Amino acid sequence: MYGRPNLYTSYKQESQILPTWSQKIVLGIFLLILLAMPLDLWLTEQIPFVRFLGDNEWLPLINKVLVFAIATLGLNLLAGVAGQVSLGHAFFMGVGAVTAVFLGGQSSDNLHGLGLPIWIWLPGAGVAAALAGVIVSPVAVRLRGLYLAIVTLGLVFLGIHFGNTTWGAKFAGAPGLGRKAPKLDIRLWKEETPLINLDDDGRWLGFDVSDKAKTYFLLLGLTVIFAVMAKNIIRTRTGRALQAIRDRDIAAEVMGIPEFRYKVIAFGISSFYAGVAGALFSAALSGQVLAADFGLFFSVEFIAVLLIGGAGTTAGPLVGAFFVVMIPKFVETFTKWLDKTEGGITGKFADVALTGPEGDFGVIYTGVQTPGWQLNVFDWNIVLFGFLIIVFLIFEPLGLYGVWIRVRNYWKRWPFSY
Amino acid sequence: MRKLRWLLAILLAFSLVAAACGDDDDAADSGVDAGDDADAGDDADADDADADADADADDDADADDDADAGDDADAGDDADAPAELVTGEGVDADEMVIRVGLNTDLSGLFAPLTTKITDGQLAYWEDLNANGGIEGWTIEPIVIDNAYDVPTHVENYEVFSGGGDESVVMLSTSTGSPHTAAIAEDLIDDEMFAIPLSWYSGWADPSIGQNVFEVQTNYCIEAMNGVSYLAEQFGNKVAIASFPGDYGQDGAIGAKVAAEALGLEVVYDGEAAVVPGADQTPVITGIVESGADFVWLTTNPGTAAELLGGAAAGGFTGMWSGNSPTWNPALLNTGIGDYADTNYIHSTYTVLWGVGDAPAMGDMISVMEELRPDAPLDDTYIISWIQGRITEQVIRQALANGDITRAGMVAAANEITVDLGGLAPDQNWGGDANDGVVRESYMYDVDASVYSPGATVAEGGGTGYTLLEGPFVSDTAAAWEYEPCFKAS
Amino acid sequence: MTSLTLRLLNARGSVSPVVAFMVGLGSVLGVFMLLQLFNDPEIFIQTLAKSLGLGSVYAIIALGFVLIFKATQTVNFAQGGLAVAGALFLSFLVADDHIPFTTISNPFNDIPGPSWIGWGASVIVAMCFAALLGLVIERLTIRPMIGQPLFSVAVITLGLEIVIRVFNNDAVKIEFRSLEVPWGVDGFRIGDAFINWSTMAAMITAAIAFVAVYFFYRSRTGIAMRAVAFDQEAAMAQGIDVGRVFAIAWAAGAVLAMIGGVFATQPPVRQTLSVEPETATIAFRALPAVILGGLDSATGALLGGLIIGLAEIFAGQYAAGEVGWLGAGYPLIVPYIVMIIGLIIRPYGLFGTPEIRRV
Structure with missing residues (x-):
């Protein structure tokens, strides 16, 4: 059926994950590039953007993208597919993180921990969060729209409060300090030497891989698994039922x-994703479990990722996560570069945009403590995040996925306008 | 939709450009950084420099960098300056530049406070470099914002500890307790040390913070001194109220240690009872009904105001004091200003702006007046200066040792006693934790008559304190055998 | 109260188990409160005043939520940011020597007569600024969303909250910005019971705000607003200017947010009488009141606010020994627990209009 992407001869064919060969090939190449990204290969050196993202300094950010993608895939099933908007995603992530640290962390006088290996604590985190989701859902099912959003928001406050109580702190770590997250090392049981060591730099298959790169491979694998799972849920019976409920419940x-x-x-599956993502967030990204991390802003971030990427699709959360996580770093890097530019068009632009301690009218302050009302680049990053949410919703409610659809349709019809 | 397409095109172009130049810019001073915040507890490192800490450091000196200087590798304790200098990551030997890192909060929860601390430290380095640097070496501070977010702090650390243009020899500021705890193990692996912006008593324990070099008295000892001082003056019934966690409970436990040692009666024990943002009725009721002679608080300024105001309305007549981050002189301009003016005593671990005649104080004020005339007048610059002086003296010692690698810095820090020029008691990290912990603190009367709200550095004025006593060590604090007061694990 | 009675009864006029449960719970609490009243009347009066004051602050904020919801069918999550921004306007007028960015001296410092006249004038001007801010935000971000999914609009307000908060906290750099409230933290005593003037002021303001909203809904514009709330398209077809209704609702919502923000710096909420970054949290603290009362009911906002205020303070005062397992600072979560129980019983709040579900 090459060249006829819209011709389907059977229902089964239409509901395939990747209906055309070109999609399969493009995705395959993309996955290969992702796999090679942190490795010192001749090929990766040739693709500047890729090599640079695979750098040790940028890999933590890519890891963050992957964790955010898993979390948002879960939120997508609930909010995008089933239409139940939840501001409580951070709560379920917190449940996952605390369960993970209880199962996988070390116990001591003031902390509970079982010290179990990752193949128990990671699914355990998901299951515990899923249970929490199922327990909450009878209340949630009675509520609609914004009432649901605000009640789930209440869950976030309740979660942080209980995480900080005397008995909660035995699981979640001291308020304001937290506790060590479990290690990602893969062990069979509690043996001394891990089966696969993810905590130190090492050599795999003849390549030098840093600890960040090892974490990256683990997260990449998990993200692929979870994305395929999400895609399957959406296109099968459950997903179709959820979409029907979203469109008109009666x-x-x-x-x-x-x-x-x-x-x-829907609540159960979505919370399972959230739980796993929460466990990975603390184990792979922050290294410290802290109840206060799982607050409202966190929930909002995932809603933003979902809406910017495109709700209801599987690709949306992945693209959205990349966009939301990476943009601030790009802006920061760009500003630093601009600050050092002298002369030329970029220099002129720098004069207008930036203002240094000596002061002119630029809006981005390059110093640390602004004397007047200017904002420094880090503040502007937060403002930009807020603006992105607003701008996308006003101009492109379908998110980046909608932009892609439009671009694709344009080229499909090219050179005709419609 | 046309607009959106343009926006996307610009964003894309922007990100490509940024990406292309991403790896070769050094951030130098374009970043903003902030210091620490008052209530959230921050990290402190008190590496007590136990003997093995520097032993390790010496061994590893050669492991991580320039192999060519191998013969000086364990120069860590060579006092006689060797001919050749060992350099490593974070040093640009050709340009004679040494980079230090500030991993600090410029846009997060504590940005108002930490921004000042960071700016003060930048002023310190500007002044130092303008006067020839350290033996010809220029110190370049690299500032990266952690937005008070643990993963961001870890990402930034990856940049600092890497080998790029933003790699550093040490972290002269690491803001946030959980943040610093998250990098504590990596610091040991990378043989680097960090000065935390937090005064948690646990950092001095080598098992918690081997390469986290806490500066000044910790919350726990501060509370012991404070309670001892208040007990002498006002009576023997004490009420204690604190936040939960490493900051609040550290202070509360210290207060209880002192109460027990002095035979005081703890009439209300509100350890961990104060939760920020909640209604404080239970705590206020507890304090009022206890009839205490004085109250020891370990909270933040806004919550302290709530407790003071609520208790005053309930007819409470005792005195108040608390750990340093509990008070902010701006409270003098609020509803509880008059009450606090007469009933609050401020405890802290450094001298404050313009108080006393310490030589370093004069330097600091003149440098700030010259370089940051428009900055708001604030006591936090003293913390900047202390961090700056420690960093400078460690680098000087490392240069004298001929080893300015990261490990060389750790070794140098473990060797010296830093001279803080009277801003705070001198400190060393080389010995046993119990010997290294600083035990002095200061008591100040909160005094509206010497407070100039809204003043800039150039305008001058006071920050609202008169010295009552200090530096002093209470008997309780002097006799106390070091251990982390609040045990987090 | 007839409508309240009618709503609590089900269609056949008989008492439902839910109502019976509520009445039972109410009488148990009532007996408890009576006991406390005789046990220590002064503490009881003080606690009651405090809780009604806090409830009034919640009610003011909740009315702002309701006004905006009623017109635009969305929850304005930026209410906290607007509260701080509005309070900042007031602080510029009353506490600064100069108009920001200029060297012109602040004209409100020179108003003759007692200081409260200048303060009152500043409040009115600050309310105008707050209304203007509401109008601008509505025009730029909410108006283009007419007819779009309601949740998208709610998320836009979350984005707004993020942006406004950065400007409040980092551009203006508030740590403590004084509001020079004329009655300060003073108060009067009934016996030993201490009651702040600000508590009384909050109660009076809440009453005025409620009455104003009540009559506004009966004015021509108010009826238009209710029509818009009922069905935007049908209202448009009747010649109602939906945009204008949106604008009025946002202006009024921003003003109520500002008033709530000013009261959120005073006892019984805070003692600083100054705008702080934490002032914004009052909006999230008031959300349970809004939801408990029902998102689209002004009566619900008032009663919801008072119920939450009573529950929070009374729990703090009298339950300290009994609820240890809830942990320190449990008053913080009492509103959410009350809200969730309320919603299990009535999914659209006490007075909210149930959504009519059609196939």
Whole structure:
């Protein structure tokens, strides 16, 4: 069927994950590049952007993208596919992180911990969060729209509060300090030497890999698994039922879809994703479990990732996570570069945009403590994050995925306008 | 939609350009950084420099960098300057530049406070470099914002500890307790040390913070001194109220240690009872009903105001004091200003702006007046100066040792006693934790008559304190055998 | 109260188990409160005043939420940012010597007569600024979203909150910015019971705000607003200017946020009488009140605010020994627990209009 992407001869064919060969090839190449990114290969050296993102200094950010992608894939199932908007995603991530550190962390006088290996604590984090989701869902099912959003927001506050109580701190670590997250090392049981050491630099298959690169490979594998799972859920019976509920719940019920059961399923699956992502967040990114990390801003970040990427799709959360996580770093790097530019067009631009301690009218302050009302580049990054949410929702409610659809359709029809 | 397409095109161009030049710019001073914040507890490192810490450091001196200077590798304790200097990451030997890192909060929860501390430290380096640097070496501070976010702090650390243009020899500021705890193990692996912006008593324990070099008295000892001082003056019934966590409970435990040693009666024990943002009725009721002679707080200024105001309304007549981050002179301009003016005593671990005649104080004020005339007048610059002086003296010692690698810095820091020029008691990290911990603190009367709200450095004025006593060590603090007060693990 | 009674009864006019439960719970609490009243009347009066004051602050903020929800069908998550921004306007007028960015001296410092006249004038001017801010935000970000999914609009307000907060906290650099409130933290005593003037002021302001909103809904514009709330398209077809309704709602919402923000710096909420970054949290603390009362009901906002205020303070005063497992600072979560229980019983709040679900 080469060259006829819209021609399907069977239902099965239409519901394939990748219906065309070109999609399969492009995705395959993309995955290969991702795999090679942190390695010292001749090929990766030739692709400037890739090599540079695979750098040790940028890999932590890429790892953050992957964790955010897993979390948002989960939120997408609940908010994008089933239409149940939740501001409580951070709460379920927190449940996952605390479960992980309870199962995988070391116990001491003031902390509970079982010291179990990753193949227990990582799924355990997901299961515990899923349980929390299922417990919450009977209340949530009764609520609609913004009432649901605000009640789930309440969960976030409740979660942080209980994480900081005397008994909660035995699991979640001291308020304001936290506790060590479990190590990612893969062990069979509690033996001294891990089966696969992810904590130190090492050599794999003849390549030098840093600890960050090892973490990256683990996260990449998990992200692929979770993305395929999400795609499968969306295109099969459960996903179709959830979409029917999203589009019109009463109509769905009339068609024989048990609304209650499917909403519980949606909460459970979404929270499972959140739990795993929360465990990975503390183990792979921050190294420290801290109840206060799982606050409202965190929930908002995932909503932003979802909306900027494109709700209801599988690619959306992945692209959105990249965009939201990387943009601030790009802006920061760009500003630093601009600050050092003298003369020429960029120099003129720098004069207008930046202002140094000696002061002129630029809006971005390059010093640390601004004398007046200017904002420094880090503040501007937060402002930019807020603006991105607003601008995307106003101009492109489908997010980056919508932009892609438009670009694709333009070239499909090219040279005709429609 | 046309607009959006343009926006995206610009963003894309922007990111490509940024990406292309991403790896060759050094941030130097374009970053902003901030110091520490008052209530969240920050990290402190008190590496007590136990004997093995520097032993390791010496051994590794050669492991991580320039192999060519191998013969000086363990110069860590050679006092006689060797002919050749061992250099490593974070040093540009051709340009004679040594880079130090500030991993600090410029846009997060504590940005208002930490921004000042960072700016003060930048002024310190500007002044030092303008006067010839350290033996011809220029010190370049690299500032990166952690937004008070642990993963961001870890990402930044990756940049600092790498080999690029923003790699550094040491972290002269690491803001945030959980943040510093998250990098504590990596610091040991990388043989680098960090000065934390937090005064948690645990950092001095080598098992917690071997390469985290805490500066000044910790919250726990400060509380012992404070309670001892208040008990002498005001009576023997004490009420204690604190935040939960490393900051609050550290202070509360210190206060209880002193109360027990002095035979005081703890009439209200509110350790970990004060949760920021919550309604404080239970705590206020507890304090008022206890009839205490004085109260020891370990909170932040806004919450302290709530407790003071609520208790005053309830008819409470005792005195108040608390750990240094509990008070902010700006409270003098708030509803509880008059009450606090008469009833609050400020405890702290450094001298304050313009108080006393320490030589370093004069230097600091004149440098700030020259370089930052428009900055707001604030006591936090003293913390900047202390961090700056420590960093400078460690680098001087490392240069004298002929080893300015990261490990060389750790070794140098473990050798010297830093002279803080009277800003705070001198300190060393080389020996046993119990010997290294600083035990002096200062008590100040909160005094509206010497407070110039809104003043800039150039305008001058006071920050609202008159010295009551200090530096002093209470008997309790002097006799106390060091251990982390609040045990987090 | 007739409508309240009617709503609490189900269609057949008989008492539902839910109502019976609520009445039962209410009478148990009532008996408890009576006991406390006789046990120590002064503490009781003080606690009651405090809780009504806090409840009034919640009610003021909640009314702002309700006004905006009623017109635009969305929850304005930027209410906290607007509260701080509005309070900052007031602080520039009353506490600064100069108009920002200029060397012109502040005209409000020179108003003759007692200081509260200048303060009152500043409040009115600051309210105008707050209204203007609301109008600008509405025009730029909410108006283009007419007809778009409601949740998108709610998320836009979350984005707004992030942006406004940066400007409040980092551009203006608030640590403590005084509001020069004329009554300060003073108060009067009934026996030993201490009651702040600010508590009384909050109660009176909440009452005025409620009455104003009540009559506004019966004015021509108010009826238009209710029509818009009912069905935007149908209202448009009737010649109602939906944009204008949006603008009015946002201006009024921003003003109420500002007033709430000013009261959020005073007892019984805070003692600083100064704007702080934490002032913004009052909006999130008031959310349970909004939801408990029902997102689209002004009566609900008032009663929801008072119920949450009572629950929070009374729990703090009298339950300290009994709820140790809830941990220190439990008053913080009492509102959420009350809200969740309330929603389990009535999913659209006490007075909210249930969504009519059609196939």
